[in-house]
Amino acid sequence: MSQNQAEFPYSDTVWDARELWSRDQITAYQTEQMKAQLVRVGRTSAHYSKVFAECGFDPASFTSLDDLRRLPLTRKKDYVAGLAQDPPFGTFRAVDVADAVRVHFSSGTTAAPAPVLWSAYDADRWADLYARYLYAQGLRKTDVFHCMFGYSWFVGGLGATMAAQKLGALVIPGGSVDTQRQIDTILQYKPRCVIGTPSFMAHIAEAAIARGIDLADSSVEMVCVGGEPGASIPGTREKIERQWGAKMFDCYGALECQPIGWDTAAQTGPTLAEDFIHVEILDAKTDEPVPDGTPGVLVLTHLDKEACPLVRWWTGDIVVRDSTPAPDGRTHARLVGGVHGRGDDMLIVRGVNLFPSAVEDVVRAHPGTTNEYVLVVNDSMKDPNTGMLRRITLRVEREDAADTGLGETLKAALRAQLNVSFDVEVLDAGTLPRTVHKATRVVKE
Structure with a gap:
């Protein structure tokens, strides 16, 4: 007390x-x-x-x-x-x-x-x-x-x-x-x-x-x-x-x-x-x-x-x-x-500051997605002259395997809300790893 x-x-x-x-x-x-x-x-x-x-x-x-x-x-x-x-x-x-x-x-x-x-x-x-x-x-x-x-x-x-x-x-x-x-x-x-x-x-x-x-x-x-x-x-x-x-x-x-x-x-x-x-x-x-x-x-x-x-x-x-x-x-x-x-998780994509939490907000509010997602960054996505990111990949799961339009609708929502263009890879439910502790949301390949 x-x-x-x-x-x-x-x-x-x-x-x-x-x-x-x-x-x-x-x-x-x-x-x-x-x-x-x-x-x-x-x-x-x-x-x-x-x-x-x-x-x-x-x-x-x-x-x-x-x-x-x-x-x-x-x-x-x-x-x-x-x-x-x-x-x-x-x-x-x-x-x-x-x-x-x-x-x-x-x-x-x-x-x-x-x-x-x-x-x-x-x-x-x-x-x-x-x-x-x-x-x-x-x-x-x-x-x-x-x-x-x-x-x-x-x-x-x-x-x-x-x-x-x-x-x-x-x-x-x-x-x-x-x-x-x-x-x-x-x-x-x-x-x-x-x-x-x-x-x-x-x-x-x-x-x-x-x-x-x-x-x-x-x-x-x-x-x-x-x-x-x-x-x-x-x-x-x-x-x-x-x-x-x-x-x-x-x-x-x-x-x-x-x-x-x-x-x-x-x-x-x-x-x-x-x-x-x-x-x-x-x-x-x-x-x-x-x-x-x-x-x-x-x-x-x-x-x-x-x-x-x-x-x-x-x-x-x-x-x-x-x-x-x-x-x-x-x-x-x-x-x-x-x-x-x-501050150390922030990504800068074509001059736009991007936090994983902002992506999560869009993904989890979007119909048809599961709770899981991951952002993928590698050297091929960077401008060879400046080293800055030109694009970024989002891997996300769909609840329904028959939902073939999820990638395009999610890409549009991300663009509209975050002013960043994503390459969206749609995976079947259960593909991405689950965690019982702290999830890793940014993967550098």
Whole structure:
């Protein structure tokens, strides 16, 4: 239960009084917490002790959140370099290993799996924040919560389990394996809420349809998803909500920062945990702040994380912030449309910026497609003089093998909505690989 609940018992919609703080209260709290955090980090983290010294930055002189801009950005390559300098847990570590209680790892798809430590305080804070968001989405103590995030190494499964337990729900730790048993479990134990990656939720729905089971008739009313874009993409949200007959909620976090922001029942975009993180939105090229309503890269600083705190962490995620109060009264800023894409995932096709999430929106909203697609890029698609993409291939599946016109209608829709011409390859349902974790949507051949 939240530390504030002694004087503020949670209502029908609000878990913690901090969710209703004014903008002035949020700023004042962040300023006070930030100074204390920077003083501690400068003393306990080998990485930031060195960075602060090199910048001539004295944390004790911190007076305004604007002072953060005196510090450099922290990027993934810095974290990886720290692991090499002081293995196995790196130079970002700010507690003795004996005082850590948990370590989770990155997926290791592009480099060796990177560890991130949690202290007991971190783990409890993490669970309370997750519980706050699940409560805001509608989960209650009387509900059954079926967790289909992975548990091995991955951060999602245990985090969601801890949160639902803290809230008081009955947890089924299903993991992201054994599709048929997941379906049987839903039918037998009647969870009100399921959670997993969008790809796995789509896969479960397809597998149920193949068995003649309509999940829209099941007990599930809430489909919570994270680990990849999905719930904030209109086409994906509409399709999965229709397949499950339930509301779908975006749960946005990252290994290095859990959580960042989750949808509430209002589904107005992930609400940031501004009593846990300070948020900057920066221009991807200039690193300068951009105003609300303008796309930029999300940069985060922990306000109270103990074991592995980050200062000005460059997430690489492109977002749009809205700091006005939400319709449900919550005051923490929201990310309109969730994560629009990653700066390093963006493709430029004949001068047009293209994110895989924009393609997904069109594909999943288009009649006759399954949930699966992949974008294919190779050197033959590039201009030999500039190296820029001249075209791109989309491989997509059709629900009906007799649908011979899908390629042309989808090509026209993509052109009209994205201003990019695609080579569309239409495959029969079941051709593309399914995933139980994070889907790969851009393939370089």
